[in-house]
Amino acid sequence: DTEVTQTPKHLVMGMTNKKSLKCEQHMGHRAMYWYKQKAKKPPELMFVYSYEKLSINESVPSRFSPECPNSSLLNLHLHALQPEDSALYLCASSQAARQTQYFGPGTRLLVL
């Protein structure tokens, strides 16, 4: 089973809203990732958690705040986003940082 689930599938929010994206995996993976993907572009890495600790932050603006409450769950808290933040947000997980990453279906975010 290589399933990573993400909720919600779609999200529309205003620039003053606060929302959260959720990602879950039950494969016992200890590394989890957030990516952002704009149309017709490859995914861009945002954050990496390894053993529930933030190990990589790719200079992401502070309006994006990741959280890893436990080894199965990864959240991305959103606040005061801009319209250019509209994108597909992908979560992935891997057994360890050097192992193959498995992606969820993504959350399509529209910021108005």
Next chain:
Amino acid sequence: DAKTTQPTSMDCAEGRAANLPCNHSTISGNEYVYWYRQIHSQGPQYIIHGLKNNETNEMASLIITEDRKSSTLILPHATLRDTAVYYCIVRVATLGSNYQLIWGAGTKLIIKP
């Protein structure tokens, strides 16, 4: 910066083998080549990866040249459901025992009936 270059698009007839090339001339000795595909608006799907030797699994084969400067992903009997964007990726080591996937721009593969 991307470490891979791929053709922007390719066509292949249904039932034939699809051969997708990728150049990675600056790859280092311990960096793996990965392939993922992404069907429209879905999450990327892992296909295969390799270091030096050719690899085969139930989805595809990966042929890596001896100098490791290029590789080819082969889908042996393409079906309409194989229409997708195929990404050639190099996995690089970063600080603190971390690894990152450096994605190419992708090849849009269209399988035609």
